[in-house]
Amino acid sequence: MKVSQETRSWNDLFAVRTRSGVGEGLAAILALAGNTEIISFAGGFPDPQTFPGERAATLMQELVSGGDVSALQYAPTQGLPGPLDALATRLEVLQGHGPAADELMVTSGAIEALELVGKSFIDPGDDVVVEGPTYLGAIMAFRSFEAKVVAVAMDEHGLQVDELEQRLDRGLRPKLLYTIPDHQNPAGVSLSLERRQTLVELARHHGFLVVEDVAYRELGFRDDPLPSLWSLAPDVVVQAGTTSKTFFPGVRLGWAAGPSEVVAQLVAAKQNTDQCAGSLGQRLFEEYVRRGWIDEQLTQSRALYQRRCERMMSALERFMSPSATWTKPEGGFFSWLRLPEGIDAIGLAQRALKSGVAVVPGDPFFPDGRGSNNVRLSFSRVDDELIDEGIQRLAALITSEDKGRST
Structure with missing residues (x-):
């Protein structure tokens, strides 16, 4: 039987090893990172102002x-x-x-x-x-x-x-x-x-x-x-x-x-x-x-990322729910946020987008389905003044849901 264009599905021919689905997760992260209309803590990109x-x-x-x-x-x-x-x-x-x-x-x-x-x-x-x-x-x-x-x-x-x-x-x-x-x-x-x-x-x-x-x-x-x-x-x-x-x-x-x-x-x-x-x-x-x-560029880059990291840590201390915890980096681009019990990271990420903030839920970073109550926060490419605003919006969502579950 001749296969018509309407009935052909190339997916049927793709190798089994291509069907893990994790590639879609990375594409979604990169898409969030490139959206300039939101405050994005999603991407792991270096800041262009460090480029030579x-x-x-x-x-x-x-x-x-x-x-x-x-x-x-x-x-x-x-x-x-x-x-x-x-x-x-x-x-x-x-x-x-x-x-x-x-x-x-x-x-x-x-x-x-x-x-x-x-x-x-x-x-x-x-x-x-x-x-x-x-x-x-x-x-x-x-x-x-x-x-x-x-x-x-x-x-x-x-x-x-x-x-x-x-x-x-x-x-x-x-x-x-x-x-x-x-x-x-x-x-x-x-x-x-x-x-x-x-x-x-x-x-x-x-x-x-x-x-x-x-x-x-x-x-x-x-x-x-x-x-x-x-x-x-x-x-x-x-x-x-x-x-x-x-x-x-x-x-x-x-x-x-x-x-x-x-x-x-x-x-x-x-x-x-x-x-x-x-x-x-x-x-x-x-x-x-x-x-x-x-080495000159690295000195400038470290100073920029350290300042933004400290800004994020300060904002988390001021605004975040006391039921949440997070890592305190001494380098790099990221902090790992553990949500209060019962808050689903994927649902939170979807609600955060509606509030103009992008985060990455934790489950793509595990090969076995864990991470449903974690969120990755990147500070590398968020302007200093937007870090406070973005964390405050995210914290408001988490605090509201946390209080709703405890009443």
């Missing part, structure tokens, strides 16, 4: 007109030598550990590093451990390779490694464990030093790879960052990094650092994924780093 517009334009002009065609040509899959050297030097300065030449590659953002790890390691049905809650994009990436994504709970000190150890002792056998140890998305907390040390020892003992996402590491508000997992245990950790929050996201530039055997496999996987990261973005970042401009 004039300096990037200057560098681009120099690169294009200077006769060096490397910025306009295809790059080696692992990355251009100059940008790789700039990245390696920067990692050694910031993290106290420098990768060898075969332990580092350039990626098209941190999310591609996760995709390459998934492509290289995950067979259908493999266990991948994540924090509960965690970055939605990571859940999407691992599920696209038909992994079984398992969440381990967090508290104010990050991943509960004692719970992880208990589950490992009971038979959990993950190939990978994905974590954001610094200023986590969405929870806004950081993994304690003791837990970092315990986690890498568990990885060594049980034979799994730790995938460390450091997207927010350089956006800490204090001058004494904890050691990265990769610097503690480069033998069992692959670090996925991005310049999107510290340079600008339009270049789609990141890195993966890890054991040479792992990096070689990731390079092979990238070869038949997108072949190479953009040469122009690599060269722009290299020159920006070598001229010292990246």
Whole structure:
């Protein structure tokens, strides 16, 4: 029988692995983040005022007109030598550990590093451990390779490694464990030093790879960052990094650092994924780093995000229901709000939109349906004066519903 245009459904031909539905959640978040008619605590975007517009334009002009065609040509899959050297030097300065030449590659953002790890390691049905809650994009990436994504709970000190150890002792056998140890998305907390040390020892003992996402590491508000997992245990950790929050996201530039055997496999996987990261973005970042401009930009970015974070914390203290609790970040973009008992986050988010405020309910950040009484709040791109107004509107909705349930 000939299939007519009216009866054809391409959905019937889509691979089973595409039907998890989490992609729709991310699209909805991005749509909320881009709506300028509401006060949006929804997105995780950097503020455009931190972008290096004039300096990037200057560098681009120099690169294009200077006769060096490397910025306009295809790059080696692992990355251009100059940008790789700039990245390696920067990692050694910031993290106290420098990768060898075969332990580092350039990626098209941190999310591609996760995709390459998934492509290289995950067979259908493999266990991948994540924090509960965690970055939605990571859940999407691992599920696209038909992994079984398992969440381990967090508290104010990050991943509960004692719970992880208990589950490992009971038979959990993950190939990978994905974590954001610094200023986590969405929870806004950081993994304690003791837990970092315990986690890498568990990885060594049980034979799994730790995938460390450091997207927010350089956006800490204090001058004494904890050691990265990769610097503690480069033998069992692959670090996925991005310049999107510290340079600008339009270049789609990141890195993966890890054991040479792992990096070689990731390079092979990238070869038949997108072949190479953009040469122009690599060269722009290299020159920006070598001229010292990246550190100037980071100083300004940290000050901006710290001010907004403090503004949000103050507004929550003044306006929010005493039955609600929230995390107090020391860096990054996010705070994690726990609603009073009985208030559903999805319903609250819908009502908040009608009041001109966008928030993200907590359930997309879990692989197992939890998070119905949590909300993620982002302070990164909300003008200072609108933070008070937005939190006050949100708090009024929560307080009203909380009082209604208690009467």
